[in-house]
Every structure is written in structure tokens, then in C-alpha cells.
Amino acid sequence: MRANPYLFAAYAATWIIHITYLATIARRYSRLAREVRELQK
Amino acid sequence: MKRLFPILVVLTGILLSYGLYQALVVAPTEQTMGNVQRIFYYHVPSAWTAFILFFVNFGASVAYLIKRRPTADIIALVTAEVGVVFCTVVLITGPIWARPVWGIWWTWDMRLTSTLVLWLIYMSYLFLRRFSSSGETPVLAAALAVLGALCVPFVYFSIWFFRTQHPQPVVGGGGSIDPRMLHALLINWLAFSCFAFLVCWSRYRLEKLQRDVDHAHATASLLETR
Numbered sequence: 001m002r003a004n005p006y007l008f009a010a011y012a013a014t015w016i017i018h019i020t021y022l023a024t025i026a027r028r029y030s031r032l033a034r035e036v037r038e039l040q041k
Numbered sequence: 042m043k044r045l046f047p048i049l050v051v052l053t054g055i056l057l058s059y060g061l062y063q064a065l066v067v068a069p070t071e072q073t074m075g076n077v078q079r080i081f082y083y084h085v086p087s088a089w090t091a092f093i094l095f096f097v098n099f100g101a102s103v104a105y106l107i108k109r110r111p112t113a114d115i116i117a118l119v120t121a122e123v124g125v126v127f128c129t130v131v132l133i134t135g136p137i138w139a140r141p142v143w144g145i146w147w148t149w150d151m152r153l154t155s156t157l158v159l160w161l162i163y164m165s166y167l168f169l170r171r172f173s174s175s176g177e178t179p180v181l182a183a184a185l186a187v188l189g190a191l192c193v194p195f196v197y198f199s200i201w202f203f204r205t206q207h208p209q210p211v212v213g214g215g216g217s218i219d220p221r222m223l224h225a226l227l228i229n230w231l232a233f234s235c236f237a238f239l240v241c242w243s244r245y246r247l248e249k250l251q252r253d254v255d256h257a258h259a260t261a262s263l264l265e266t267r
Contacts, residue, residue, distance in 0.1 A: 010080040
């Protein structure tokens with residue numbers, strides 16, 4: 001299969017969007033976990 | 042349930058890799074568009090997944106309006122958020138596909154415009170949830186979600202109701218599709234649906250934890266004032 005820049009861009013954009021969203025979930029989760037630890041003290 | 046999560050993550054990872062292999066290697070090259078047509082295997086499953094998530098959001102919103110259960114409210118919030126992510130993928134991959142095929146990135150055609158309107162409705166839903174501190178926010182959001190869900194069938198059937206540049210559906214629309222293309226499409230849809238389910242699950246746990254922490258903070262401040 002010949003590489004196509006539009007095809008690459010579409011697939012890359014899809015995963016960039018999903019990974020960015022997953023990263024925001026992970027960041028919010030770690031912030032909340034820290035808050036839970038502080039509440040438990 | 043906690044043990045099941047990593048197993049599902051691995052299975053979804055395998056499915057997504059298999060879907061990518063099917064889309065890029067196994068599915069035949071379309072005669073007129075060439076390799077750029079393979080965007081179809083990400084664009085269409087993302088749209089279908091977004092529609093399913095918006096319908097779940099509709100069901101959860103109706104359930105919340107009737108029974109006022111917090112679980113229904115959390116499911117509505119989570120599915121709207123993940124649905125917007127998938128709808129964003131549709132709105133990004135669509136123009137990337139349109140540019141080499143139509144010669145333009147965007148046209149104000151009914152399917153494209155109604156998809157953008159749908160995205161804006163659910164973005165306004167998320168903004169309402171994020172920035173309103175009123176106690177009635179979940180009720181208002183649920184009412185907005187019910188109206189938003191009415192837009193979903195309109196977006197889907199707009200290519201039948203109006204003359205549009207967007208192609209007619211190849212599945213269920215009277216068109217024909219190579220079985221290998223159909224297989225790649227359905228595998229990717231299954232893979233993205235599993236992925237969406239896992240993301241919703243993670244986001245649900247996060248939202249529940251957030252509400253527990255907020256509740257603990259409220260209780261702590263109440264005890265302090267006493």
C-alpha cells in the first residue's frame with residue numbers, strides 16, 4: 001500500500017484526539033487521588 | 042469488575058490493532074479514490090460510535106428526568122463527553138478525506154452542517170455541566186440532551202432527505218461494498234465501540250470519585266462551621 005499523507009493525517013489525528021482525552025482523564029484522576037490522600041490525613 | 046478492566050484493555054488493544062491491519066492491509070484499494078478511501082474505516086465507525094453514545098446519553102437523561110438517580114446523571118455526562126470526542130474525530134477526519142476527493146476541506150452541505158450543529162449542541166451540554174453551579178444543572182442538562190438526541194436521526198438521515206455532496210450510506214442504503222471492506226469496517230466499529238466502553242468506564246469511575254471527594258469536602262466544611 002502506497003503511503004498517502006491524507007490517510008496518515010486522518011489516522012494520526014484520530015489517535016492524537018483519543019490520547020489527549022485519555023491524558024486529561026489520567027491527569028484529573030491523579031489530582032483526585034492526591035486530594036483523597038489529603039482528606040484521609 | 043476491577044479484574045475485568047485490564048483484560049478488556051488488552052482485548053480492545055488487540056481488536057484495534059487487528060482493525061488497523063484490516064483497514065490498511067487486507068481491505069482492497071478503492072478504484073476511484075485510491076488509498077485515501079481507507080479513512081472510511083476510522084471515519085464511519087467513529088460516527089456510529091458517537092451516535093450510539095448520544096443515544097445512551099438520551100436514555101440516561103430520560104431516566105434521570107423520571108427517577109432523579111445520580112447514576113443516570115453520571116452515565117449521561119460520561120456518554121456525552123466521550124460522544125463529543127468521537128464526533129470531533131468525525132469532524133476532523135471528514136475534511137481530511139474531503140480535500141483530496143472533493144477538492145475542498147469543507148462545504149455547508151446538510152450532512153456536514155448538521156453534524157457540526159450536533160457537535161455544538163453536545164459541546165453546549167458539556168459547557169453547561171462544567172460552568173453552571175446551580176442545583177438544577179443536571180435537570181437542565183438532561184432536557185438539553187433530550188433535544189440534542191433528536192438531532193441524531195436528522196444527521197443520519199439528512200443524506201436521504203436532502204441533496205448533498207456526502208456519499209450515500211454503503212451499509213443499509215442500497216449500495217454495495219466488497220466483503221473485505223465490510224469486514225474491515227465492522228471490525229473497526231467493534232474495536233472503537235469496545236474502546237469507547239472502556240473510556241466511559243474510566244470516566245464513570247473518575248466522576249464517581251470526584252463526587253465522593255466533593256461530598257467529603259462539603260461534610261468537612263460543615264463540621265468545621267459547627
